[in-house]
Amino acid sequence: MQTWIDAALKDTPQGQEADRILRTCTHCGFCLATCPTYQLLGNELDSPRGRIYLMKQVLEGKTATATTQLHLDRCLTCRACETTCPSGVEYGKLVDIGRELVEEQVKRDSGGFMRWALRTVLPRRALFSALLRTGQFVRPLVPGALRGKIPPRRQPKPWPEKTHQRQVLMLEGCVQPAMEPTINPTTARLLDEIGISVIRTPSSVCCGAISQHLGHPDEAREQIRRNIDAWWPHIEAGVEAIVVNASGCGVQVKDYGHILREDKAYAEKAATVSKLTVDPVELLLNEEDNLTPAAGVPRKIAFQSPCTLQHGQKLGGRVEGLLTRLGFELTPVADAHLCCGSAGTYSVLQPTLSKQLRTNKLNNLQSGRPDLIATANIGCLTHLNEASEVPVRHWLELLAGKGAAST
Structure with a gap:
C-alpha cells in the first residue's frame, strides 16, 4: 500500500x-x-481493511471525524x-x-465520561x-442489567509461604484480585507444589492495556515504568x-520493550521484562510430569481460548x-478463533455487539455439553x-502439582 504520511508525523x-505497517498491507x-x-455488521468500515483505510487517511493529514472514531x-x-x-x-x-490520533482530534460526547471513568477506576486496584465490594454488598438491590456485571463474592485462598530456589514474579493485575480472588493464590x-516460589510485588500496578487501547498511551507508559521499577530489583x-x-x-x-523503545531511561529494562514474561502454559509445558488434575474438578470441559492468547501471544492450542x-476431555468448539466480546472495556462501551458475540460464543462452547468452561483471561x-449455563473458571484452577520438587 502506497502512503504519503503527513509532514507533521512522517519523521516521528x-x-x-x-x-x-501500512506498506505491508496488500x-x-x-x-x-x-x-x-x-x-456481525457486514460493513467494510467495520473490518480491518476498512479501518486501515480510515487510519491511513488520518495519517496522511485528513481530519478525523466522528465516523472514523465510531468504526475504530x-x-x-x-x-x-x-x-x-x-x-x-x-x-x-x-x-x-x-x-491516539483520532482521540486528539475528535471531541467525545457524554460517552467520553465512561471512558475516562474506566481509565480512572479499573487500573487502581484498591479503588x-x-x-466492587460495595456493589456486592447491595447486589440484590442493583437493577438486573447492572447486577450481571457484579460477580458474587468468592473467598480468596491463602498464599503459600515456602521459599524455593526457583523464583518468579507474577503480575497480580488490577481487577482480577477483586473480581476473582482465587486465581492468583x-x-x-x-x-x-512443583517447586517454584512466587515473589509478590505490591507496588506493581495495572499492565497499561486499558489506557493503551483507549487512546491514551502516555498513561500506559507511566504504568509500565512503575511496574518495571517494582520488578527490577528482583530481576537483578x-x-x-x-x-x-x-x-x-x-x-x-510482552510488548513493553516495543512500547518503551524510544525511552532512553527504560528501553533496555523494558526489553528485558518482555523477554522474561511468560504465560503460565509456557512455563508449565516444561513441568508436565509434575502436574495432575485437581481433586473434584470436572474432566469434561470446553476451552475458550482468549484472543490475547491465540492471536496476541500466538499460543493457540x-x-x-x-x-x-x-486427562481432560475437551469438547469441540466451532469458530474457536472468534472473540467472545469481552475485549477489555469493550463489553461496557459496546454492549450490544458484545452481547451478540457472547451469545454466539456460548452457543459454540456449550454445544458439546461440557461440565465446565475453562479460559485464560x-x-x-x-x-x-x-x-453461561455452566461454570466458567480459569484453567489453572483445574490443576494441581504432584508434590513440591526438591529445592
Whole structure:
C-alpha cells in the first residue's frame, strides 16, 4: 500500500511505524473472513481493511471525524486479522496509533465520561476493589442489567509461604484480585507444589492495556515504568520469569520493550521484562510430569481460548494440548478463533455487539455439553459467566502439582 504520511508525523517514531505497517498491507481482504465485527455488521468500515483505510487517511493529514472514531471504537482489537493476514500486517500496533490520533482530534460526547471513568477506576486496584465490594454488598438491590456485571463474592485462598530456589514474579493485575480472588493464590500454590516460589510485588500496578487501547498511551507508559521499577530489583537478583496469568495483560507486558523503545531511561529494562514474561502454559509445558488434575474438578470441559492468547501471544492450542494430555476431555468448539466480546472495556462501551458475540460464543462452547468452561483471561471469564449455563473458571484452577520438587 502506497502512503504519503503527513509532514507533521512522517519523521516521528509513531509516523514511521505506521508507514511501515501500512506498506505491508496488500488490500487482499483475507482479514474480512475472520473479523468478528464485519461478520456481525457486514460493513467494510467495520473490518480491518476498512479501518486501515480510515487510519491511513488520518495519517496522511485528513481530519478525523466522528465516523472514523465510531468504526475504530467498534474494533475489538482481537487481532484475529493478524493470524489470518498472509502479509504480516501488525494491525494491533496500527490501531493503537490510529486511536491516539483520532482521540486528539475528535471531541467525545457524554460517552467520553465512561471512558475516562474506566481509565480512572479499573487500573487502581484498591479503588476498584472498594467499589466492587460495595456493589456486592447491595447486589440484590442493583437493577438486573447492572447486577450481571457484579460477580458474587468468592473467598480468596491463602498464599503459600515456602521459599524455593526457583523464583518468579507474577503480575497480580488490577481487577482480577477483586473480581476473582482465587486465581492468583491458586496459581502461586500450583507453582509452589512443583517447586517454584512466587515473589509478590505490591507496588506493581495495572499492565497499561486499558489506557493503551483507549487512546491514551502516555498513561500506559507511566504504568509500565512503575511496574518495571517494582520488578527490577528482583530481576537483578535473578528471577527466572514474570508469570502473567491473565492473557490480556500478558500480551501487553510482552510488548513493553516495543512500547518503551524510544525511552532512553527504560528501553533496555523494558526489553528485558518482555523477554522474561511468560504465560503460565509456557512455563508449565516444561513441568508436565509434575502436574495432575485437581481433586473434584470436572474432566469434561470446553476451552475458550482468549484472543490475547491465540492471536496476541500466538499460543493457540498450547493449553488445549496440555489439558488433553493430563486427562481432560475437551469438547469441540466451532469458530474457536472468534472473540467472545469481552475485549477489555469493550463489553461496557459496546454492549450490544458484545452481547451478540457472547451469545454466539456460548452457543459454540456449550454445544458439546461440557461440565465446565475453562479460559485464560479474567475479562473473558467474567463476561462469559454472566450468561453461561455452566461454570466458567480459569484453567489453572483445574490443576494441581504432584508434590513440591526438591529445592
